[in-house]
Amino acid sequence: MGEKVLMKGNEALAEAAIRAGCRYFFGYPITPQNEVPEYMSRRLPEVGGVFVQAESEVAASNMIYGAACAGARVMTSSSSPGISLMQEALSYIAGAELPCVVANIVRGGPGLGGIQPAQSDYLQATKGGGHGDYHLFVFGPGSVQEIVDITMEAFEIADRYRNPVMILSDGVLGQMMEPVEFPDHYEPGNIPKPWATTGAKGRPRNIITSLELDPVKLEQHNIALAEKYKKASQELTRHEEYMTEDADVVVVAYGTTARVARAAVDRARKAGVKAGLFRPISLYPFPSGALFDLATRAGAFLTVEMSMGQMVEDVRLAVNGTRPVHFYGRAGGMIPTTREVYGEICKVVEGRV
Amino acid sequence: MRKVFGRPNALTSAPTHYCPGCTHGIIHRVVAEVIDELGVLDRTIGIAPVGCAVLAYDYFNCDMIEASHGRAPAVATGVKRVLPDRVVFTYQGDGDLASIGMGEIVHAAARGENITVIFVNNTVYGMTGGQMAPTTVPGQRTTTSQSGRDISTAGYPIKVCELLATLGGAAYIARVSTTSPANVARAKRAVKKAFQTQLAGDGFAMVEFLSSCPTTWGMTPREALKWIDEHLEPYFPLGEFVSRGRAS
Amino acid sequence: MHEELIVAGFGGQGVLVTGQLLAYAGMLEGKKVSWIPSYGPEMRGGTANCSVVISSGEIASPLVNEPTSIIIMNKPSLRRFEPLLVPGGLLVYDCSIIDVTPERNDIETVAVEANRIADGLGELKVANMVLLGAYLARTGVVSPEAVIESLSKVLPPRRHHLIPLNKSALEAGLVIS
Known part of the structure; x- marks a missing residue:
């Protein structure tokens, strides 16, 4: 492991994402997660990545959808009211089975609520959040070091399962500074993405959609998703x-x-x-x-x-x-x-x- | 025997689900011919909307993504930022682009996203049965403006080209129609410029098509085209509104 | 060794930096540390505070509700945090700008004319370092050397020319209590 540094949870999360090979961030300001986009806007151009401040959380999450379609390691972060706005795209992303990472730095609600830490988005995060029969994989780190470890792994899990992964943090973990270590050498996993829409040169064309008008086929899709979640319950649970x-x-x-x-x-x-x-x-x-x-x-x-x-x-x-x-x-x-x-x-x- | 007419490579052989007389078919073909002529089919990614063109991914013979309602410009942004050397286009209707997706289209244009937008304006929500759209003209009857659009309660139609033309990131903005062979030829030139604008890296490009919906307008295809010329074109004038790219 | 500290005062007095210096110094010495700021609208020109835990063992909770020490830089913070201090806990405060005296007699109190001393050094903004010096002299939670080493890590590069002055202020505090 490398040198120990004292970092805020939100900044450590952003740095961990970059170390994990994330090069694209689309986000929108909201307290208490602003350290994440601020850090990304500074760091991503240094590593050849792209930061875009979107016009809304709705747009940001759909940009994530597009970048994931293009095969990139991509993430966004937000806080509770913003995460509600992202549910549309998260449902599409889960439906189309695309990998991405979303951090929710939870604040009190309902509605505009407050900006102080809360865990009141647990049900939204773990039971689907948007419409349709799907789940995100959700992790709740308990320290800044664990934020780093989980964030780095989140991209691997997302790619492996082709499923969005949510990191459920909060204002305390986000603002808190603790010593962290990043691995000296980390090779992001290189899981092939033959399904990505990158231009059909030399292969049959790819279509990414969550639309399926035939109920027989849609049910098959729902069953396949359920089997994926069952497999995950055998492989991803930790405590x-x-x-x-x-x-x-x-x-x-x-x-x-x-x-x-x-x-x-x-x-x-x-x-x-x-x-x-x-x-x-x-x-x-x-x-x-x-x-x-x-x-x-x-x-x-x-x-x-x-x-x-x-x-x-x-x-x-x-x-x-x-x-x-x-x-x-x-x-x-x-x-x-x-x-x-x-x-x-x-x-x-x-x-x- | 010499083949003088055929399906563009950029279109699949799937029969479309569009209604008889609908101009989506012509517009698909115009876009496909341009993609063929530019030789970019194998590096093009299209984004389909929600609305009548929701199944456009079955017809355009390239990598395709289905977006949620109105978000195609945001999805295109995500794709293009990851793959800046690919050709990315969205294909959107008026409800999708000018109502629920107004935020996404305005900001994609303002950022100068290097994408091409094909905007098909038939002034109604066709897929859902012909409800009033943001571009429905005053007095036009729809299923949610049955006595004709009343501007005192429903306000005014949005002129998207004129609106986006005010934004610095817009490099090419044009409005066309397909009501005559001459108009189709002009439309194709505009679409080609819109793709060339992207290929040159000049920024945001959009072509708006005044399009017909004979089914929900309650007209024959011929009447519908005439109605475009007589009632839509005066409100939505044809022409180039912005042409400031190197490709122009 | 297990210290739970709250540093409190007005925004702009170096409250958060004081806590960060302690946390960083503790980390350099191989101790377990955590630092949490108050955040939100109260930061904008109002009061600011942060919680620091420094321990030889694992830190269970980084949240400090019953501090073992408090460093106080304004009157509202004295009123708010003095009652929370554990019996026998340590209160270090700036008596040159707080014109009231602490009320409890079951705690240890160190009154420091931090603002006046800082003024004498030519920069009011280092009053926090005077208080930090006085706190370290009394508790020995971390070594002054570790704090000095932390200055270059915690202060942004544009403030590095102020490191010698911060060091002088820390040393002025060290000899007080």
């Missing part, structure tokens, strides 16, 4: 466990909230309370199997989110009624504190909920 071996209560949290939860688990352990942490890193596909396995030993679960309860639905589905699943959430840009989460852990252990 991290902390002190879960003997835990009476396991906190389930991702991203920023998992950092707070880990501090609360430490506090609980110091106080003699057997708490642990289950941190999903892949949010779609969700690490349901590992969570179900854990349910055979853990006493109870406590899902903590910066929302009024979204991932908790997946936790409950995974645990499948075998153990109680409790919830604690803060929303609107409020972040749960270590003290609050510790208090909730104690309540669960003492049977007060």
Whole structure:
């Protein structure tokens, strides 16, 4: 690995994308993700890439569609209201099975909401987001280093599965500085893209479309997509466990909230309370199997989110009624504190909920 | 025997789904002939719209992409920025380009995106059954302006060529029609210039076709062409609005 | 060793840079570090603050709700952050521009005439470095040398001519407490 540098999450994300071979960025300003396009506008021309500030998120995401059609490694970033506007293109991109990477630096909502960190786009991100029967692959990094690692891998995953990958970050992770290391030498994967529309010289022409008017064929396409997602659920799920071996209560949290939860688990352990942490890193596909396995030993679960309860639905589905699943959430840009989460852990252990 | 007339290489052999008398067929052919004559078929990527030409990817015999409604210029931007040495064109109708996609077309022109846009203006939403479009002229009857477009409530039609001509990035802007053999010949010259503008790297080029929709207009094909000459052309004058590229 | 610090003051006083210098110095010394700024409209001419965690072990949460130390550069920030300090925690503040005294008596307090000292050095903008020096003298969280080394990493190149002045201000703070 190279030299350690102190970087903001958003800038580290942008640099990681460039290291992963991303040469095209189309975006639109919105807080709290502006460091990403700003960094890209500065760095991409240095490496022979292209930065375009689009007229809207709608246009930016359709430029991504075009660049992905042309076979490029391409990405955009935005924040919640902007991501809503990108759902049109994301549905087309998923339908046409094109690779791209999208970062959502989530802020509080609904509507214009606020600009402070939130996890209230979990359902939109993991359940499809736009119209039609599709999924993005979604990852929720928990540190600046993990933002780097996941972003670099995201391009490989997108190419391998021909599917859009979303990095679900938030204002805290985006603005936070932590030491990061980039690999000294990284060779971006070179997965052939014979399907790309690059001009039909020397081959039959390619057509990229998500239109299929024959219901029989469209159903076949839907089935093929579902099989892809099933395969991904076997290959892409990942999570991290902390002190879960003997835990009476396991906190389930991702991203920023998992950092707070880990501090609360430490506090609980110091106080003699057997708490642990289950941190999903892949949010779609969700690490349901590992969570179900854990349910055979853990006493109870406590899902903590910066929302009024979204991932908790997946936790409950995974645990499948075998153990109680409790919830604690803060929303609107409020972040749960270590003290609050510790208090909730104690309540669960003492049977007060 | 000498072959004097045939299908351009840039068109597939698929029979089109366009209605009898619709001018999409002529416009497809004009574009295809130009692509053939410029010898760029194997490095051309076309972007189809949403609307009657949604299946244009079945007819143009090159790499094709189907875009969402109105976004073809944004998709074309993405392709062209990745592959600047390829020829990229969009084929869009009036609802697609001048209504839902107005933002995309204006900004593609303003940026001077080095693409070619074929804009087919038949003043109605044909695919969905003939509703009022942003280019429907005052008094024109459509299924959503059944007493004729009332400018006091529905406002005025948008003159896209005149609007885009104000933008610095627009290198070639022209309006043509296909109502007579002479007009078709003029249209082809304009389309050729629009592609040559791109090949020269001069910037954004667009050709607007005044087009007919006999089906939703409730006219015979011949009446529809006459109606273009008599009712559309006065409102949307033909000609070159911008021609400032090296190719011009 | 585990320090959770909040630096707070007006935008333009070098609040964020002070925190970044500490984080960078900690990283150079092989410690685990994190830095988070407040962001949004409050940054524009209003108050600014950042949270820094420096630890010999893994940092669980980078968010600081119960700081072990605070460096305070204006009155509103004193009012806001003094109550959050853990009992026995350290408050370092600029007594030359904050005209009230801290209220708590279960904390350690270091009053520094940072603005006046900076003025004496010829540049009010290095008052933050005086406070940082005083903080380091009391806590030893990182070495002054590591902070000085960090200056060239944290300050943009166009400000590198101010490094000697920043160094002088840091040294002036180091001898205070």
